[in-house]
Amino acid sequence: NHIIVTGFGTSGQEAVNELLARGTDPREIVVIDGNEKALALAEAQGCNILCGDSTRDKTLKDVAIHRARNMIVSAGRDDTSILITLTARHLAPRLPISIVVRNEDNELPARQAGATTVINPVSFAGLLLAGSTSGRHIADYMTDLAATGGRIKLNERAVLPQEIGGPLSAIKTGIGLRIYREDRPIGFWEEGAARLQTGDLIIEVTEGDDGKSDK
């Protein structure tokens, strides 16, 4: 029940920093990289490390991929990241795998390789740049939303028993933004949001970890 991080370049490091900021125990993180120097950084943070090639079955088996709860793939090259994803998906059919790709053309192949979540930093930067021209606080709000620290955070959780039957707008934990019902998104303005059902997943914005201490 651990998180595997393959590739400990800047994105991998930022991901681990944020996982630790979210309260993840570093002993639940296993970092794989071919570079001993990068691994020394991970080890200094208390993470488990393995020097190896994550495109090989053996490496992923060595970190007990079948028991992992999440995998983060950011190998620095899209081809390597996609091959790691293919290998991991083959060994762990249900593991949630998040991959970073840098080239837009590789987003679809990454999904085809079995990635659950595909993140393209360049494309995201373009969206934030454009967004910032329509409001000077947009990019800052997005950054605050993505990070668990700061004033707010975006949260995904299962519906609570006492919420079932009520509208999304009535939840007490934060502001309900979207429901996933049988994996289909339902917006706050849609009919389906008027009555929460068993099995719903809720996307909400809640106070961030720093916001709480403000109170």
Next chain:
Amino acid sequence: NHIIVTGFGTSGQEAVNELLARGTDPREIVVIDGNEKALALAEAQGCNILCGDSTRDKTLKDVAIHRARNMIVSAGRDDTSILITLTARHLAPRLPISIVVRNEDNELPARQAGATTVINPVSFAGLLLAGSTSGRHIADYMTDLAATGGRIKLNERAVLPQEIGGPLSAIKTGIGLRIYREDRPIGFWEEGAARLQTGDLIIEVTEGDDGKSDK
């Protein structure tokens, strides 16, 4: 009253694509780059182009920077982007400038150089990677929020006259998430959100441009 885009690499191109998706007239965009090939792409999209070095006063004066409404800086190298920002800030003290930096250490210098908004794609990718481990829809929701297409979008706007005196939660245009009052953020859970005031800026999530056509 135009938007200046300096640097037409992948981030600059993605920014222009998103500006066009948001309905910006390409004739209101001026793209500056030293590379004629990159500029040909921008020209094909209907943008104005200038082949030149954006770190020079003359180049920025040639695109009438004093009359621009926004500037996007993504030169591919942090040092170049920061120098462009310094030059632009000197020529246009109030222009909103958004800059992409790739190294976290350069975020502060970019602000010191006068950038209004600093975007670090690598750091953002790390946040999204970590976020994706706590909910499989988090990264997709964030991407939808950042882009004007799709089901939803994040919007910043001035308070409307008829909203003044009422609570943030009563706005009809979307879901109110945050107020900026004299540049200070006020969360939806805070006292200040109970009564909107003249001059408030509202951050809201609204239906996206595709969501609307769903209805």
